[in-house]
Amino acid sequence: MHALSVHDLHHQFGRTPEVLRGVTMEIEAGTMTAIMGPSGSGKSTLLNCMSGLVRPTSGRILYRGEDLAQLSQRRLDRLRRTSWGFIFQSYNLIDALTALDNVLLPALFEGNRMTDAVASEALLRVGLSGFERRYPDQLSGGQRQRVAIARALATRRDIVFADEPTGALDSTSRKEVMQNVHALPAMGSTVVLVTHDPTVAVAAARVVFLYDGRIVGDESGLSSRQISERLVDLEARPC
Numbered sequence: 001m002h003a004l005s006v007h008d009l010h011h012q013f014g015r016t017p018e019v020l021r022g023v024t025m026e027i028e029a030g031t032m033t034a035i036m037g038p039s040g041s042g043k044s045t046l047l048n049c050m051s052g053l054v055r056p057t058s059g060r061i062l063y064r065g066e067d068l069a070q071l072s073q074r075r076l077d078r079l080r081r082t083s084w085g086f087i088f089q090s091y092n093l094i095d096a097l098t099a100l101d102n103v104l105l106p107a108l109f110e111g112n113r114m115t116d117a118v119a120s121e122a123l124l125r126v127g128l129s130g131f132e133r134r135y136p137d138q139l140s141g142g143q144r145q146r147v148a149i150a151r152a153l154a155t156r157r158d159i160v161f162a163d164e165p166t167g168a169l170d171s172t173s174r175k176e177v178m179q180n181v182h183a184l185p186a187m188g189s190t191v192v193l194v195t196h197d198p199t200v201a202v203a204a205a206r207v208v209f210l211y212d213g214r215i216v217g218d219e220s221g222l223s224s225r226q227i228s229e230r231l232v233d234l235e236a237r238p239c
């Protein structure tokens with residue numbers, strides 16, 4: 001069963017040229033797929049369409065066979081709150097809540113089944129033990145990002161969408177976080193990850209390369225060196 005399939009996706013913001021120009025791909029459940037490509041190639045837009053944040057201009061997105069466009073807003077909101085996890089560039093933390101409560105928040109929506117101990121354990125896994133009572137404005141950018149990651153890791157999610165999850169992290173935190181993200185497929189989650197970092201992408205079973213809104217490569221088993229070479233090639237292409 002495909003966790004996600006995307007058919008002939010096109011997207012255009014207003015009157016600008018198309019940002020996605022016919023993207024078709026299928027993502028097997030329980031796998032990790034990295035999406036890579038030059039800045040502006042449409043990676044975040046593709047991820048935002050797949051996760052129901054942006055409605056594409058045309059094309060279809062199926063989540064476990066169900067067309068996202070046919071789902072009620074209520075059902076989509078529920079999926080996004082309870083079945084999907086998000087690790088985004090903008091963190092999406094609530095400023096008025098502590099780190100611990102930010103991790104607990106999705107569980108609160110579901111009826112408060114997560115204990116403080118589970119949330120603390122998730123913070124420990126991303127190297128933030130002792131930071132439970134801090135508010136987002138008392139944390140560095142990288143620490144905030146790790147709280148967002150702990151939140152996505154604390155409850156099992158059917159799909160985790162990650163956009164540059166290690167963008168603001170130093171190499172030690174990056175390793176810790178990626179160990180956790182890499183463990184997700186073994187626990188049954190599907191991971192779709194946008195990254196510029198070949199050392200992060202190499203752990204994905206599959207790397208999809210985007211260029212100017214189109215898929216220009218879809219490969220498995222590349223080394224980080226091969227991934228870097230592909231990226232350098234794409235970045236050197238004329239638009």
Ligand SMILES: Nc1ncnc2c1ncn2[C@@H]1O[C@H](COP(=O)(O)OP(=O)(O)OP(=O)(O)O)[C@@H](O)[C@H]1O
Pocket residue numbers: 013016019037038039040041042043044045046
């Ligand atoms: N809300 C928006 N309105 C208009 N144009 C947008 C909007 N969001 C993105 N774009 C444009 O769409 C194109 C693709 O953007 P997108 O954010 O998907 O790129 P990306 O591959 O994620 O880049 P980066 O690696 O820099 O994050 C860019 O040219 C961008 O300027």
Ligand SMILES: [Mg+2]
Pocket residue numbers: 043044045163
């Ligand atoms: Mg982006």
